[in-house]
Amino acid sequence: MPEYVVYNAPQSTCSQRVRYVLHAKGREFKEHKLDLFKGDQLKPEYLKINPNGLVPALVHNGNAVIDSAVIMEYLEDILGTISPLRPEDPLKVARMRAMMRYVDEVPTPAVRVPSYNLAFLPHYQAMTEEEFLAVCESKPLRREFLLKMGRTGFPQSEMDEALGRLRRGIERMTSWLRESGGPWLMGKDLTLADIAIMPVIVRMDDINLGHLWADAPEISEWLDRIRTTDAFAKTYYHGALLTEKYPHLQALKTVAA
Known part of the structure; x- marks a missing residue:
């Protein structure tokens, strides 16, 4: 069995974080790509690995580690001497973790709302009401989120709230870059905080x-910079962007341009 096994989905923002860290550390890993709309993440064999029924999950030497933020820190714990992604100063570590907590509280959940409305909603609209409710009930942690969306999508009020949270996330990220002097959130070195917010910014750019x-x-410059890193191209292989998976989104992007 490979030392590192990752269960994830190509377009999953949380999965992208973990893939990036592993690539940045130069670790080879076996990747299991789960089809979330076929319910691979809810099958008994996967729920034994991650009872939350979410991706990603890392299995390291036969031991499961779940939750993308936890996985990133775990990988830094065991591989910290390889391309370090965490400061040595405990105060700076605390600041980095506070950044990561903010990212997971504000922009990360907010970007799900436009993502679902623009990309994923047709999957649910194709279901009967009974099928949709069954899917909702099967989700250990996303039940209420899907029920709120329904088969007609999130209302404009929800979209406006999500966009407001994303805007606040951008303002906070901008302040971090200005305070640190860049080029990364904490200054001259790339850290887990940058990787935590990376999929949100990439997703926002991808969906207009x-x-x-x-x-x-500063945000555009940061995005251009992280795209030039070796780990980025490996993380965002073809099919990892929503516009590569859903042609109608690419058409909308072309119209917007």
């Missing part, structure tokens, strides 16, 4: 929400 940082060139 880049206008939310039109007045913050």
